[in-house]
Amino acid sequence: xxxxxxxxxxxxxxxxxxxxxxxxxxxxxxxxxxxxxxxxxxxxxxxxxxxxxxxxxxxxxxxxxxxxxxxxxxxxxxxxxxxxxxxxxxxxxxxxxxxxxxxxxxxxxxxxxxxxxxxxxxxxxxxxxxxxxxxxxxxxxxxxxxxxxxxxxxxxxxxxxxxxx
Numbered sequence: 001x002x003x004x005x006x007x008x009x010x011x012x013x014x015x016x017x018x019x020x021x022x023x024x025x026x027x028x029x030x031x032x033x034x035x036x037x038x039x040x041x042x043x044x045x046x047x048x049x050x051x052x053x054x055x056x057x058x059x060x061x062x063x064x065x066x067x068x069x070x071x072x073x074x075x076x077x078x079x080x081x082x083x084x085x086x087x088x089x090x091x092x093x094x095x096x097x098x099x100x101x102x103x104x105x106x107x108x109x110x111x112x113x114x115x116x117x118x119x120x121x122x123x124x125x126x127x128x129x130x131x132x133x134x135x136x137x138x139x140x141x142x143x144x145x146x147x148x149x150x151x152x153x154x155x156x157x158x159x160x161x162x163x164x165x
Contacts, residue, residue, distance in 0.1 A: 011135045015128055022124050029117045033110055040106045044099050051095045059088050 066080045 011132065015132050018128050019125070022121055022128075026117055026121045030114065033113045033117075037106055037110045041103065044102055044106075048095055048099050052092065055088055055091055059084055 062084050063081065066077060066084070
């Protein structure tokens with residue numbers, strides 16, 4: 001019975017260790033995915049700011065050119081500036097839309113990865129539970145065999161002492 005108890009304790013410790021390892025893996029995967037999302041968001045914001053700066057620099061150059069070419073014709077100059085500003089607004093809106101789409105894709109990817117990790121954890125947890133159940137069943141069978149052997153031996157001893165009387 002002590003061997004059975006010792007084996008049960010050992011299996012219990014192994015199961016707890018396996019669960020701890022799986023939780024640690026899940027947490028590590030969660031941190032990796034979170035870091036990847038933050039990095040992607042930071043990269044997208046940096047790209048957006050760089051695009052804004054580039055567009056602003058291009059607009060400034062265009063304004064200088066327009067100013068030199070059209071100094072005599074103020075009406076035409078104002079119309080060209082307005083067109084450039086409208087183009088800038090359209091470009092900025094395109095960049096914003098692209099950023100939103102990319103951000104949504106990153107969030108969806110994060111959600112999918114998170115769900116994959118959850119599913120893997122659940123599967124592994126179910127496997128561990130099934131293993132524990134099998135071990136417990138094996139221990140129960142071994143315990144029953146020991147009890148049966150004990151009862152047989154006990155009956156033999158009783159029979160032996162009855163014969164001696």
